[in-house]
Amino acid sequence: MRAISVKIFGEPEGLQVVDLPEPAPGTGQVRIATEAIGVGGVDAVIRRGTLTAYGFRSGHILGSEVAGSVVEVGEGVDPSWIGRQVWAFTGLSGGYADQAVASVDDVLPLPPGLTGTDAVALGGSGVVAHFALDRARFAPGDAVLLRGAAGSIGITAVQLAARGGAGAVAVTTSSTERGARLEGLGATHVLSRSGDGGPDAPTGFDVVIDVVSGPELPLFLDRLNDGGRYVAVGVVGGPPPADFGMRMMDTFRRSLSFATFSSDTVPSPERQAVRASQFAEAARGDLRIVVHEVLPLEQAASAHRAMDAGEVFGRVVLVP
Numbered sequence: 001m002r003a004i005s006v007k008i009f010g011e012p013e014g015l016q017v018v019d020l021p022e023p024a025p026g027t028g029q030v031r032i033a034t035e036a037i038g039v040g041g042v043d044a045v046i047r048r049g050t051l052t053a054y055g056f057r058s059g060h061i062l063g064s065e066v067a068g069s070v071v072e073v074g075e076g077v078d079p080s081w082i083g084r085q086v087w088a089f090t091g092l093s094g095g096y097a098d099q100a101v102a103s104v105d106d107v108l109p110l111p112p113g114l115t116g117t118d119a120v121a122l123g124g125s126g127v128v129a130h131f132a133l134d135r136a137r138f139a140p141g142d143a144v145l146l147r148g149a150a151g152s153i154g155i156t157a158v159q160l161a162a163r164g165g166a167g168a169v170a171v172t173t174s175s176t177e178r179g180a181r182l183e184g185l186g187a188t189h190v191l192s193r194s195g196d197g198g199p200d201a202p203t204g205f206d207v208v209i210d211v212v213s214g215p216e217l218p219l220f221l222d223r224l225n226d227g228g229r230y231v232a233v234g235v236v237g238g239p240p241p242a243d244f245g246m247r248m249m250d251t252f253r254r255s256l257s258f259a260t261f262s263s264d265t266v267p268s269p270e271r272q273a274v275r276a277s278q279f280a281e282a283a284r285g286d287l288r289i290v291v292h293e294v295l296p297l298e299q300a301a302s303a304h305r306a307m308d309a310g311e312v313f314g315r316v317v318l319v320p
Contacts, residue, residue: 063095067116162186290314
């Protein structure tokens with residue numbers, strides 16, 4: 001089978017197409033003939049070599065989520081899964097391939113009306129958006145800032161915050177065109193990447209959801225209202241300064257909160273329940289999905305170049 005391997009960590013040119021044996025499902029797993037593969041921010045972080053200290057090595061196959069047809073089941077899995085159209089989480093590897101394996105606990109049937117392309121643009125990111133707002137104790141009336149809102153996590157979070165009764169939904173983005181698209185999804189204020197906005201933009205926020213992190217994170221901590229809650233869900237801009245927590249200690253009496261969030265900490269049944277609900281909403285048209293571009297699997301490097309250049313609005317999807 002064809003797969004995309006990280007030959008050299010760093011630039012997208014370090015990705016290569018390789019031929020590998022088809023994977024065999026282990027106990028409790030299924031094998032899926034992939035029809036759509038999501039390209040996520042974590043893929044870019046791994047490819048750049050940022051996480052090599054966590055055991056990622058040359059030859060790593062990128063990809064966390066796929067959609068397609070189940071073609072084989074492992075020991076202990078109901079054979080009725082075979083032939084079903086599903087979405088699946090493959091972990092932090094194995095998705096950029098013609099065939100992928102996943103634990104059956106991380107597999108979800110697709111509802112009628114939802115394509116595999118749409119499923120991989122929502123499946124992982126929608127759950128992060130939902131639980132990040134939950135961890136931030138978002139409540140109606142809160143002023144919310146979504147930093148890095150043009151990606152699939154931000155696009156879903158904008159919609160969830162808006163329909164949840166947020167007092168304001170501000171977004172940071174790189175262009176007026178992107179800002180207009182986010183306003184069409186429920187944003188009320190468009191800020192620059194550095195957080196600057198017009199005279200009517202909120203000066204403080206009760207909740208900040210941050211996909212970017214990076215060296216400017218402390219500037220956005222400063223934008224929290226008293227009792228404000230900041231949740232970092234990504235590091236696509238790199239890690240924050242090592243001493244960023246001093247910003248909060250210096251304003252101790254304002255009761256600010258900072259947290260990181262990974263959906264890995266949410267029990268699988270809870271993740272799957274939210275995901276199934278969001279899939280149903282998307283199939284009905286109640287939750288909008290944005291696919292930036294669909295590319296052949298062998299053009300994975302092009303997808304990563306677009307992400308690195310900040311050109312992607314929504315999610316890029318690869319197809320075998």
